[in-house]
Amino acid sequence: MTRRSILVGTGSALPRTRVSNDELAKRVDTSDEWIVERTGIRFRHIAEADETTGTLAADAARHALAAAGLVPADIGLIIVATATPDNTFPATATKVQALIGAPDCIAFDVAAVCSGFLYALSVADSMLRTGAAKHALVIGSETFSRILDWEDRGTCVLFGDGAGAVVLSAEEVADDRGILATRLHAEGQYGDMLYVDGGPSTTGTVGHVRMQGREVFRHAVTNLAAVLGEVLADVGLSAADIDWVVPHQANKRIIDATAKKLGLPAERVVLTVDQHANTSAASVPLALDLAVRDGRIRRGDLVVLEAMGGGFTWGAAVLRV
Ligand code: UT7
Numbered sequence: 001m002t003r004r005s006i007l008v009g010t011g012s013a014l015p016r017t018r019v020s021n022d023e024l025a026k027r028v029d030t031s032d033e034w035i036v037e038r039t040g041i042r043f044r045h046i047a048e049a050d051e052t053t054g055t056l057a058a059d060a061a062r063h064a065l066a067a068a069g070l071v072p073a074d075i076g077l078i079i080v081a082t083a084t085p086d087n088t089f090p091a092t093a094t095k096v097q098a099l100i101g102a103p104d105c106i107a108f109d110v111a112a113v114c115s116g117f118l119y120a121l122s123v124a125d126s127m128l129r130t131g132a133a134k135h136a137l138v139i140g141s142e143t144f145s146r147i148l149d150w151e152d153r154g155t156c157v158l159f160g161d162g163a164g165a166v167v168l169s170a171e172e173v174a175d176d177r178g179i180l181a182t183r184l185h186a187e188g189q190y191g192d193m194l195y196v197d198g199g200p201s202t203t204g205t206v207g208h209v210r211m212q213g214r215e216v217f218r219h220a221v222t223n224l225a226a227v228l229g230e231v232l233a234d235v236g237l238s239a240a241d242i243d244w245v246v247p248h249q250a251n252k253r254i255i256d257a258t259a260k261k262l263g264l265p266a267e268r269v270v271l272t273v274d275q276h277a278n279t280s281a282a283s284v285p286l287a288l289d290l291a292v293r294d295g296r297i298r299r300g301d302l303v304v305l306e307a308m309g310g311g312f313t314w315g316a317a318v319l320r321v
Contacts, residue, residue, distance in 0.1 A: 004178030005125040005136075007321050009070070009167040011063025012289040013056045014276070015047040021157070030153045040252025044160025044277035047143045054086040056163035057141035058099035060285070064137065064165040065100070067292075072102035075167075076133025079124050080109045081116030081140045081281035083310070084147060088200050096139065106133060113194075114248055114309025115184070116140055116281030117164070121305070121317055122182035128170040139165040140281035147196055149208040158250070159209070160277035164285025177320045181234035183227050184315040190219065194310040216312075220254045223314045224306050225261040231304065231316040239264050244297050248307035249273035249283040258306075270296065280309065297321060 020043055021032035035041050047056070057080050065072065080093040093107035106127075112119040117140035124136045141163035148156045171178070193215045198207020224247070232238060239262045247255045249272050259269050272287040279286055284305050291297045301321050308314035 001172040001174055003129050003170055004173050005128045005168040006171045006173070006178045007166055007319060008169045009064045009066070009068025010165065010285065010289040010292045011060045011065070011067060012162065012164045012286045013059035013063065014162045015045040015051045015056065017046050017048060018043050019046050024157060028150065028153050028156060030157050035157050038253070039158060040273050041158065041277045042274045045162055046145045047161040051143070051161070052086050053082050053084050053141045053143045054092045054095040054099065056143070056161065057092060057096045057139045057165070060141065060163035060165035061096055061100050061137050061139055064167045068167040068169070070135060070167060072100045074135045075102050075137050076105050077124060077127055077136035078102065078105060078107040079120040079136065079138050081112065081120040082109060082142055083111060083113045083116065083280055084143045085109060092141065112309070112313045113311060114250065114278070114280045114283065115307040115311070115313040115315050117284045118182065118305060118307050118315035118317055119184055119313070121179070122184055122315065124168055125179045125182060128168055134170050136168045137165060138168060139163060140283070140285045142280040142282045144209070144280055147206060147209055152208070154213055155209050155211050158278050160279050162276055162279040162282045162286050164282050164287070164289050166285055166288070179317060179319045181231050182315065182317040183231045183234065185223065185227060186311050186313045188311060190312040193312070217251065217254060219312060220250065220308045221257045221261065223312070224254070224258045224308050227314055227316040228258070228262055228304060228306055231318050235318055237302070237318070241302055242268060242304050243301035244268055244270055244291065244303045246270045246284055246288045246291065246303060246305050248309070249276060249287055250278045283307070
């Protein structure tokens with residue numbers, strides 16, 4: 001028997017307001033045609049004042065707990081991956097804990113931007129396997145709309161708000177269910193290619209997203225194909241064994257190019273970027289939840305998750321659901 005982290009529930013939450021490319025084009029110098037052709041994005045959800053990273057995360061967590069058949073008191077660990085926390089501190093994870101009514105447990109945030117969910121998943125997996133908790137909530141939640149420069153058409157059309165959550169349970173298993181391997185990377189020398197130009201210790205302001213899009217694009221395809229190869233090699237499997245890839249939803253062209261490099265057919269790739277745009281740390285768990293709820297991802301499937309973002313940071317995970 002092996003102690004593994006098993007995926008027992010997923011959930012997600014989106015802000016009420018959905019904005020189409022045409023609506024965006026009324027206030028930004030852009031067009032539906034340009035956005036769809038360059039990114040595949042058609043819609044994004046934008047948070048209203050009463051919707052925050054914390055409230056969206058709590059809603060996603062409630063849905064994931066219900067799917068898992070668990071209650072807040074069962075949870076021993078809450079990790080929120082976010083680059084847009086409600087406050088500099090306390091951690092948004094503690095806000096989620098209070099909102100869902102979970103008693104004393106471990107709760108903290110992880111900051112790895114778009115790869116944040118992969119980082120959080122890997123940390124949670126390690127902690128569950130070493131006995132820190134029995135059940136964990138791992139959440140990616142963002143309100144990137146709050147840190148966009150709405151005058152910069154090169155970035156503001158690309159992002160959206162939302163949250164996704166999973167519940168992991170530590171179980172002794174005799175089969176190959178659960179998280180089988182994770183791989184994480186960071187190369188800080190590329191920090192100025194995708195960053196926020198503010199922060200508590202530098203400008204004392206929140207700042208706005210800045211990006212060298214073409215450079216990010218180039219690194220994303222190379223790094224994502226490489227890390228997917230690594231994580232599959234770790235478990236002795238190949239692209240042909242994968243039932244579903246749930247990629248970070250930044251740009252359809254990045255997703256297509258990465259799948260092509262690995263020889264993965266488009267039918268096995270979960271795509272939500274058209275509906276949600278890039279929701280940073282929320283994008284992978286949000287896409288995962290949709291594919292679980294619409295019946296595409298079923299028990300026994302081999303699923304690979306991957307993401308790349310600011311830092312640069314990137315990572316992948318392979319799990320049998
Ligand atoms: O989570 C990871 C984070 N980010 C990413 O993964 C994003 C990675 N990068 C990308 O997805 C792409 O680089 C973008 C979608 C951001 C840009 O696509 P691109 O094909 O690299 O376009 P570009 O930045 O080279 O711009 C091409 C043209 C420029 O005009 P000129 O100089 O050729 O006349 C831009 O000014 O498109 C123009 N442009 C726009 N036009 C209409 C840039 N943004 C827009 C816009 N609407 N929103």
